[in-house]
Amino acid sequence: MKIIIVTLSIILVIVNLNIVSATYNYYDVVTLGAKANSNSDSSKALEAAWSTACNSSGESTIHMPEGEFFVRKSLKFSGKGCQSSKINFVINGTLKAPSDFRVLQNSKTWVLFEHVDGVTLSGGVFDAAGAELWNCKRSGNGACPRGVESLGFLNSQNIEINGITSLDSQLYHIVIDDCRNVKVNGVTISASGHSPNTDGIHVQSSTDVTISSSNIATGDDCISIGPGTKNLWIQDITCGPGHGISIGSLGKTFHEAKVHNVTVQTSTFTNTENGVRIKSWGRPSDGLVSNVVFQHLTMENARNPIIIDQKYCPNHKNCPGEVSGVRISDVTYDDIHGSSATSIAVKFDCSPKHRCSGIKLKNINLTYKNKQASSFCSNCEGSTFGDVQPNSCLE
Numbered sequence: 001m002k003i004i005i006v007t008l009s010i011i012l013v014i015v016n017l018n019i020v021s022a023t024y025n026y027y028d029v030v031t032l033g034a035k036a037n038s039n040s041d042s043s044k045a046l047e048a049a050w051s052t053a054c055n056s057s058g059e060s061t062i063h064m065p066e067g068e069f070f071v072r073k074s075l076k077f078s079g080k081g082c083q084s085s086k087i088n089f090v091i092n093g094t095l096k097a098p099s100d101f102r103v104l105q106n107s108k109t110w111v112l113f114e115h116v117d118g119v120t121l122s123g124g125v126f127d128a129a130g131a132e133l134w135n136c137k138r139s140g141n142g143a144c145p146r147g148v149e150s151l152g153f154l155n156s157q158n159i160e161i162n163g164i165t166s167l168d169s170q171l172y173h174i175v176i177d178d179c180r181n182v183k184v185n186g187v188t189i190s191a192s193g194h195s196p197n198t199d200g201i202h203v204q205s206s207t208d209v210t211i212s213s214s215n216i217a218t219g220d221d222c223i224s225i226g227p228g229t230k231n232l233w234i235q236d237i238t239c240g241p242g243h244g245i246s247i248g249s250l251g252k253t254f255h256e257a258k259v260h261n262v263t264v265q266t267s268t269f270t271n272t273e274n275g276v277r278i279k280s281w282g283r284p285s286d287g288l289v290s291n292v293v294f295q296h297l298t299m300e301n302a303r304n305p306i307i308i309d310q311k312y313c314p315n316h317k318n319c320p321g322e323v324s325g326v327r328i329s330d331v332t333y334d335d336i337h338g339s340s341a342t343s344i345a346v347k348f349d350c351s352p353k354h355r356c357s358g359i360k361l362k363n364i365n366l367t368y369k370n371k372q373a374s375s376f377c378s379n380c381e382g383s384t385f386g387d388v389q390p391n392s393c394l395e
Contacts, residue, residue: 036069
């Protein structure tokens, strides 16, 4: 017994020493000059908080309290040269962008994290005030700028995004580009169903990304998946309005990194333009999509619940013969049920050059106006399992 007690005492001493030696830093943006509920710009205070945290050893927390903080310039939080082992960005208030879209029109991203390792972003509202730009674009005014993405992570790893709200982005709400090990959980994304190009979450050139338990309502794809995406897990998403969850568009350039190992499950699509979609340009490409699973999904009046479109070509320009070079294989649709807003609930319009192969339909039950829906297949090979409605047209 004495030996055991001594051993435990030594362990406790070691643990206590470790606790004492740990460094923890806390920075409140208000103490650095940010002012809530005023017309002052809090950009410099946020930049100062990041710089101080980045140059501090150990773990750091940057805190933004309740209130509305105007951020009138684009922010870039770079992790290059950071000494901090981890930075927690905790937001209880709202970051508000200028309502005049011209203020940010020379920027690509409003709030960008670049080359960071070990950042957690929690809570808060990112209000990009994009309505004025949407109106400009809808008016047909060719002088409208492209717009800025609201929140971006570039060339980064070990990222967590928890419980944030993104409102009225000018362009994409959240972009994950060239990142590793990213977890997105419990986010809310909201924009008008008529807002152009306001994708909820866009992922490209990234590996090991998880998106879960999130509500997305927007004017474009709820989640869009670009070239070079591998090991993407999407679960428990409520999508609508919007264009559904899309792989693509792919094949815009000839040389393109492949999309591999994507899973979308236990999600609901309500009044969306599409449910789950794979989309590629009708032009030459060496792109590839493989090992994709769409599983346990509910469609509520989705216009195209299940769709592969390999003839994408806006304005029918630069698409010789509208023949896609992207190869699509090993895609499984399992337990997808609900209602279609059009009579064709399953549409596979694949490339005549590279036929879709290894398509699997399992336990599909989709109806149109409470009646049997139909399916359409072109250049597509696969198999069915269990009860599949509408009747399969796979070869």
